Amino acid sequence: MISLVINHAKDRPASHDNDEGPLYAGRQKIFPNAVHGKFRRIKTALLIVTLGIYYFLPFVRWDRGPDAPGQAVLVDFAHQRFYFFFIEIWPQEVYYITGLLILAALALFLMNAVGGRVWCGYLCPQTVWTDLFLAVERFVEGDRRSRIRLENAPWSVAKLIRRSVKHTIWLAIAWWTGGAWVLYFADAPTLVHQLATLTAPPMAWIWIGILTATTYTLAGHMREQVCTYMCPWPRIQAALTDEDALTVTYRYDRGEPRGHYKKNEALRLAGLPAGDCVDCFQCLHACPTGVDIRDGNQLACVNCGLCVDACDSVMTKLNRPTGLIAYDNDANIRRRLAGEKEVRRIVRPRTILYAGLILFVAGIMAFALGTREVSGISVLHDRNPVYIRLSDGTIRNGYTLRLLNKLGTEARFALSVTGLNGAEIEAVGIAETESGRPVVMVRPDQTQEVRLLVTYRDELPPQASIRIGIVATPVSGGEAAIAYDYFKGP
Amino acid sequence: MAHDDKPGVDQVTGRETTGHEWDGIRELNTPLPRWWLWTLYATIVWAVGYWIFYPAWPLVTSYTTGVSGWMTRTAVEDSIAELHAIRGETGKKIISAGLSEIENTPDLLSYARAQGKAAFATNCATCHGSGASGAVGYPNLNDDDWLWGGTLDQIATTIRHGVRSADQKAHSGVMLPFGRTGMLQRPQVDLVVDYVRSLSGLEVRAGSDLPAGAAIFKQNCASCHGDDGKGKRDTGAPNLTDVIWLYGSSREDVFQSVWNGRGGVMPNWQGRLDEATIKSLAVYVHTLGGGE
Numbered sequence: 001m002i003s004l005v006i007n008h009a010k011d012r013p014a015s016h017d018n019d020e021g022p023l024y025a026g027r028q029k030i031f032p033n034a035v036h037g038k039f040r041r042i043k044t045a046l047l048i049v050t051l052g053i054y055y056f057l058p059f060v061r062w063d064r065g066p067d068a069p070g071q072a073v074l075v076d077f078a079h080q081r082f083y084f085f086f087i088e089i090w091p092q093e094v095y096y097i098t099g100l101l102i103l104a105a106l107a108l109f110l111m112n113a114v115g116g117r118v119w120c121g122y123l124c125p126q127t128v129w130t131d132l133f134l135a136v137e138r139f140v141e142g143d144r145r146s147r148i149r150l151e152n153a154p155w156s157v158a159k160l161i162r163r164s165v166k167h168t169i170w171l172a173i174a175w176w177t178g179g180a181w182v183l184y185f186a187d188a189p190t191l192v193h194q195l196a197t198l199t200a201p202p203m204a205w206i207w208i209g210i211l212t213a214t215t216y217t218l219a220g221h222m223r224e225q226v227c228t229y230m231c232p233w234p235r236i237q238a239a240l241t242d243e244d245a246l247t248v249t250y251r252y253d254r255g256e257p258r259g260h261y262k263k264n265e266a267l268r269l270a271g272l273p274a275g276d277c278v279d280c281f282q283c284l285h286a287c288p289t290g291v292d293i294r295d296g297n298q299l300a301c302v303n304c305g306l307c308v309d310a311c312d313s314v315m316t317k318l319n320r321p322t323g324l325i326a327y328d329n330d331a332n333i334r335r336r337l338a339g340e341k342e343v344r345r346i347v348r349p350r351t352i353l354y355a356g357l358i359l360f361v362a363g364i365m366a367f368a369l370g371t372r373e374v375s376g377i378s379v380l381h382d383r384n385p386v387y388i389r390l391s392d393g394t395i396r397n398g399y400t401l402r403l404l405n406k407l408g409t410e411a412r413f414a415l416s417v418t419g420l421n422g423a424e425i426e427a428v429g430i431a432e433t434e435s436g437r438p439v440v441m442v443r444p445d446q447t448q449e450v451r452l453l454v455t456y457r458d459e460l461p462p463q464a465s466i467r468i469g470i471v472a473t474p475v476s477g478g479e480a481a482i483a484y485d486y487f488k489g490p
Numbered sequence: 491m492a493h494d495d496k497p498g499v500d501q502v503t504g505r506e507t508t509g510h511e512w513d514g515i516r517e518l519n520t521p522l523p524r525w526w527l528w529t530l531y532a533t534i535v536w537a538v539g540y541w542i543f544y545p546a547w548p549l550v551t552s553y554t555t556g557v558s559g560w561m562t563r564t565a566v567e568d569s570i571a572e573l574h575a576i577r578g579e580t581g582k583k584i585i586s587a588g589l590s591e592i593e594n595t596p597d598l599l600s601y602a603r604a605q606g607k608a609a610f611a612t613n614c615a616t617c618h619g620s621g622a623s624g625a626v627g628y629p630n631l632n633d634d635d636w637l638w639g640g641t642l643d644q645i646a647t648t649i650r651h652g653v654r655s656a657d658q659k660a661h662s663g664v665m666l667p668f669g670r671t672g673m674l675q676r677p678q679v680d681l682v683v684d685y686v687r688s689l690s691g692l693e694v695r696a697g698s699d700l701p702a703g704a705a706i707f708k709q710n711c712a713s714c715h716g717d718d719g720k721g722k723r724d725t726g727a728p729n730l731t732d733v734i735w736l737y738g739s740s741r742e743d744v745f746q747s748v749w750n751g752r753g754g755v756m757p758n759w760q761g762r763l764d765e766a767t768i769k770s771l772a773v774y775v776h777t778l779g780g781g782e
Binding site for chain 2: 026448
C-alpha cells in the first residue's frame with residue numbers, strides 16, 4: 001500500500017508518441033473543500049495564534065531604560081544587539097541562537113517521532129499562510145464546486161471582479177507580511193509612521209517588496225508545490241520517521257473493499273466482506289496537497305488531518321464509527337489484520353531521548369543565560385614586539401584590553417594585575433586613578449578598548465613566561481571581571 | 491509478445507518511460523513542473539540582460555564593456571571617495587584638536603590609534619618594523635629611549651621634518667667618522683670604545699686604560715654625548731649609559747660606530763601625508779608605550 005507516487009501524476013494524459021514525452025508537466029490545480037472537525041479547529045487555532053504572534057509581536061513594548069530601545073523583540077543591526085524581552089544578546093553571544101536552532105531541530109525530531117509530519121501540517125509557515133490564502137479564496141470565490149466552476153468559466157465581468165478582489169486581498173496580506181517582517185528590525189511605531197508617510201528607508205521598502213512577492217507567490221500560487229517539489233524537509237522526514245510515528249493513515253483493513261454505501265450495506269447483511277469506505281472522495285477533495293490518502297503514506301502528505309475530519313463527518317452521517325482515516329500507522333493495521341491488539345507507544349526510547357535532549361539543551365541555555373556576566377574583559381597580548389626592554393633594563397609588556405559593560409548605566413573599572421608582584425601598570429590615555437589603579441570609564445551598553453602597559457622592574461627568570469591575571473574591578477562595587485594572559489621576558 | 495506491449499510504457503505502473511534503458515531498468519518519464527522550466531528560462535533571459543548591461547565577454551585584447559558603463563575601477567574609486575568623506579568628519583576634529591587633547595579624548599584616541607596604526611604599516615613599517623620594534627640602525631619606538639625626544643610634540647616634529655632629510659627643519663647632527671678621517675688613531679679608538687662600553691656596565695678588554703679612554707671621550711665625544719655620556723637630544727646623540735644600543739653593543743659594533751661614524755636618515759613626511767595622518771601617527775607612536 002505504500003506508494004510514493006504523487007497523486008496528480010496519474011491523471012496526466014498519455015502522449016501519442018511514446019518516445020517523445022511531454023516537455024513539462026502542467027500543474028493539476030487543487031481546489032480543497034472546506035471541512036469541519038477537530039483537526040480543522042486545531043489548525044485554525046494555531047493559525048490565529050502563530051499569525052497573531054508574527055504580526056503583532058513587534059508592537060509589544062519593553063522598558064529598558066532611557067537610552068535602550070523600548071521594543072520587546074528587536075534585531076538591532078545598526079548597534080549589533082538583539083533584544084528578546086528581558087534578554088539582550090551581543091554579537092559575541094550568538095551561540096544563544098545556535099542553541100535555539102539546536103532546540104528547534106530537536107523539537108522537530110520529537111514532533112516527528114510522535115506525530116510524523118505534524119510540523120508540516122500545522123505550523124510550517126508555508127502551510128499557515130497557504131491556509132490563510134485559501135480561506136480568503138473560499139470567502140471570495142466560494143467553496144470547491146463554485147471555485148472549479150469559476151475556474152472553467154470564460155472570462156466575464158463577474159469573474160474579473162471576483163479574481164481581482166481575491167488577488168487584492170492576497171496582496172494586502174502579503175504586503176502586511178513583509179511589513180511585519182521589517183518591524184522586527186526597527187522601532188515598530190516609528191517605522192509604521194515612516195511607511196505611512198512614505199519616508200521609510202529604502203531597505204525597508206526593498207524587504208517589504210521581497211516578502212510581499214514571496215508570500216504572494218508561495219502562498220497564493222505555488223502552495224502544495226512548495227511542499228512536494230521545493231522543500232527538502234519531506235525527504236529528511238522520511239528518514240526520521242519510524243513505524244511508531246502517528247501519521248494520517250487510511251485504515252484499509254476497515255475500509256476495503258470500498259464501494260457504494262447501499263451495496264456495501266447489502267453485502268454486509270449477507271455476511272460478505274464489505275468495507276466502510278464509500279468512495280465518496282471527500283478525503284481527496286479536502287486535501288490541500290491533492291493526495292489520495294487511500295493510496296497509503298506518501299511524500300506529498302503533510303499530515304494535516306483535514307481528510308480525517310472530512311471522512312469522520314461522512315462516517316457520522318452514515319452512522320458508521322469514525323476513524324476510518326485517523327492518526328495511526330501501518331504497523332497497527334498489520335497488527336489488526338493479524339488479529340493482534342493495536343499499540344500506541346508515544347513514550348518510547350526515541351521520544352524519551354529527544355525530550356531528554358531538549359531539556360538538557362534548554363537547561364544549559366538557561367544556566368548560561370542566568371550566569372552571564374554583565375561586565376567582562378578580554379585581553380590580547382602584543383605580538384610584535386612580545387616584550388620591550390627599557391633603557392634601565394627592565395621589561396615591559398603591552399596588552400590590548402576590551403572592557404564590556406552590558407548595563408544600561410555607565411560603569412567604571414579599576415584595573416590591576418595579579419600574579420606578578422611589584423608589576424607597575426599604566427593605561428594609555430587614562431589619567432584617572434583609584435588607589436593607584438587606572439580607572440576606565442565604559443559607557444552604557446558599550447565596550448571600551450584600552451592599551452595597558454605592564455612593567456616589571458625585578459629580575460625575571462630566563463625565558464620567562466609568567467601567567468598573570470588582568471582584573472577589572474567595578475569602582476561602585478560588584479564582581480570583578482578577570483582575564484588571564486602571560487607576561488613574557490627575554 | 492513484445493509486440494503486444496506498448497513500447498515505452500512501463501508495464502508495472504502503466505506510465506510512459508523516456509525510452510532509456512540500462513541493464514533492463516527503464517526510466518519513467520517524470521517531466522519537470524512547468525513553473526520550474528519557466529524559472530530556468532527566466533534565468534537565461536536574465537543572463538542575456540546581464541551580458542548586455544555589465545562587462546561580460548572577453549575579447550582578444552579587450553572585453554565587452556556593457557551599456558551601463560560599470561567598471562570595478564570606478565566602483566573602487568567611489569568607495570574610496572566615500573571613505574574619505576567618512577574620515578573627513580573625524581579627521582577635522584583630529585586636525586583642530588591639540589595632540590594631548592586627542593590622547594585624552596577616548597573617541598579621538600581610538601580613532602587616531604587606528605588611523606596611525608594603518609598609516610604606520612604603510613609608511614613606517616619598512617624601516618621601523620610592523621610592530622615598531624625597529625632594527626639595527628632603526629630605532630625601536632616602543633621603548634623609552636628617544637634620540638630626538640619622546641613627547642607628543644617632539645615625535646610629531648620628527649615625523650614632520652624627518653632626520654637628516656631634505657627638509658630645512660630636519661633634525662641634524664652627525665656622528666663623525668673619527669677613525670676613518672684620522673682624527674683618532676687606532677689605539678685611541680680602542681680605548682674610547684672600551685670606555686663607552688664601560689659606561690653601561692659592559693665588559694671591557696682586560697687591562698684597558700679606562701681613564702685614558704675617558705680623557706679621549708671628554709675631548710672628542712662629550713660635546714655631543716655630554717660629559718656623563720647620557721646623550722643630547724638637540725644633536726640626536728644617543729645616551730651611552732643605558733642598555734639600549736641602536737647600532738649594537740658588541741665591541742665590534744661600537745668600534746664601527748666610532749671609526750666610520752653614523753647618521754641614519756628618516757624622510758620628512760610633511761607634504762607626503764596629510765595633517766590628520768601625521769597627528770594620528772604621532773599619537774600612535776606616543777601611545778606605543780615609550781611616550782614621555
